[in-house]
Amino acid sequence: MAIEPRLLTERARDGREDDSQSDLHTEHQILNMGPSHPASHGTVKFIIELDGESIVDLDVQVGYLHRGFEKECESGSWYQAIPYTDRLNYNSAILANLGYCMAVEKLMQVETSERCQYLRVVSGELSRIGDHLTRAGAACLELAAMTPFLFGIEARELAWDLQEILCGARVTSNYIRIGGVKHDMPASFPAVCRENVAKIRALLEDFDDVMTENRIFVDRLRGTGFLSKEDCIRYAVTGPLLRAAGVAHDLRKTEPYLVYDRLDFDIPIGSVGDNYDRYLVVVEEIHQSLRIVEQCTDWLEQNPGPVDVDDPRVRWPAKARVFNKMEELIQQFKSVTEGPMVPAGEAYHAIESANGELGFYLVSDGTAVPWKVRCRPPSLINLQPLPLMVRGALLADLIPTFDFVNMIGGECDR
Numbered sequence: 001m002a003i004e005p006r007l008l009t010e011r012a013r014d015g016r017e018d019d020s021q022s023d024l025h026t027e028h029q030i031l032n033m034g035p036s037h038p039a040s041h042g043t044v045k046f047i048i049e050l051d052g053e054s055i056v057d058l059d060v061q062v063g064y065l066h067r068g069f070e071k072e073c074e075s076g077s078w079y080q081a082i083p084y085t086d087r088l089n090y091n092s093a094i095l096a097n098l099g100y101c102m103a104v105e106k107l108m109q110v111e112t113s114e115r116c117q118y119l120r121v122v123s124g125e126l127s128r129i130g131d132h133l134t135r136a137g138a139a140c141l142e143l144a145a146m147t148p149f150l151f152g153i154e155a156r157e158l159a160w161d162l163q164e165i166l167c168g169a170r171v172t173s174n175y176i177r178i179g180g181v182k183h184d185m186p187a188s189f190p191a192v193c194r195e196n197v198a199k200i201r202a203l204l205e206d207f208d209d210v211m212t213e214n215r216i217f218v219d220r221l222r223g224t225g226f227l228s229k230e231d232c233i234r235y236a237v238t239g240p241l242l243r244a245a246g247v248a249h250d251l252r253k254t255e256p257y258l259v260y261d262r263l264d265f266d267i268p269i270g271s272v273g274d275n276y277d278r279y280l281v282v283v284e285e286i287h288q289s290l291r292i293v294e295q296c297t298d299w300l301e302q303n304p305g306p307v308d309v310d311d312p313r314v315r316w317p318a319k320a321r322v323f324n325k326m327e328e329l330i331q332q333f334k335s336v337t338e339g340p341m342v343p344a345g346e347a348y349h350a351i352e353s354a355n356g357e358l359g360f361y362l363v364s365d366g367t368a369v370p371w372k373v374r375c376r377p378p379s380l381i382n383l384q385p386l387p388l389m390v391r392g393a394l395l396a397d398l399i400p401t402f403d404f405v406n407m408i409g410g411e412c413d414r
Helices: 003-013 069-073 079-086 093-108 114-141 146-167 189-211 215-221 229-234 240-244 275-302 326-337 378-383 386-390 395-405 409-413
Strands: 029-033 045-051 054-061 345-353 356-364 372-376
Touching (some): 069 372, 093 114, 114 189, 215 275, 240 395, 356 378, 378 409
Antiparallel strands (some): 045 054
C-alpha cells in the first residue's frame, strides 16, 4: 500500500506526469520542521519538500544534541564513563550501562558471577519495558489518543518503581558496574515485582482493547512508513524496525550474552514492515520482557551468591566495608584516584537495546584512561532510511513513522 505513492513521486521526478499536472506551474513548498518541535521527540530538524500535503523528499538534520560523548569518556577513567552512558538513551539507561561495562570486561577478560548476570538481565528488561511503553504511549498521544497514552505511562511508572527499588533511581540509573552491579536486590523486590508485573499486564490489556483494533489508529498506521526487509538490511537497521519487516534478528537469541540462552522467551516478528507491524512487535516485546523478569526473579530468590567479582583491582569495595575497614578505605581511595588499569588491547561488544544493536568499541593502552571509546548507536543507524519511508506519504504520516523509529537525540548525536 505504501509503495504506490512513492512510484508516483518517482514518475513525477522523471517528467512523466500527465500534461494537466505540468500545466499547473506549481512549485513545491519547503517546510522547516524543528529543531525545537513538540512532535520530534528531541532536537532534530526536518527539511520537507511538499507537493500539497504529500512528501516529495525529506532531509533529516541531526547533531543538535552532540555533547562529545566519546571524547568525554576518553578524558576520565574507565569508571567515570559509566554516568555518561546513562545520558545516551535516557528511556533505557541501564542497557547503555550494560553495553559499556561488558565491553570493558571483555578487554579485562573478566567473567561476572551468575547472580550478577541474572540481576543485569532483570534491570535491563525493566529498562526495555519502560522504553517500549514510552514509544507506544507517545505514538498514541500524537495521534490524539490521550487515554491509551495514560495507560502506557502508568505501566511505565510501575516498571520504573521496580527499577527504583532495585537500584535507587528511575531514569539515569548508573546501576551496572565493571565486574558487577551496584548492589544486590532488596529482600522486598520479588513480592513487589510480581505485584507490579500483574498490574502492567492488566494495563496492557486495557491498552490493547482501545488501540489494537481501533479503526482510526489502524488506518493511521497500516500501510504507512513502509520499509522492506531488503532495505532494512541494506541500511544496517536493527531492533523492532528490522523484526517488523520479518527478520528474526535479536542479539539475545542470535549472539546470546549473560544468561539469555537459559531463559524461555520468543522473538516477535512482523510480515509487512509498516508502522502497524512495528506497533504490534513493540507491544509483544513488552510481554516477552515481563516473562523474562519473572523467570529471573524466581531464580534470584532461590540462588544466593555474590554480585561482584572478588578482585579489588576491578571492582570498587562496597560502602559498608569502606566505612568499617582501613584496607577497604585505602582500596577505595586508590580506585577513585587512579582507577582500574585495563590491559592494552581493543574490544567490541554489542547488546540488544530497545532500539536495536547498541555496541561499544574500546581501545586501551594499558592505563586507567580509555584511549578510544566509540559507540554504535541504533538511533542514528535506524534514522538513515527515514526519507525512504516517507517519500510519497502525507505530511501527517511523518510523525507516527518517526515515533516508531524512536530516535533518541542523546544516543543519536552523542
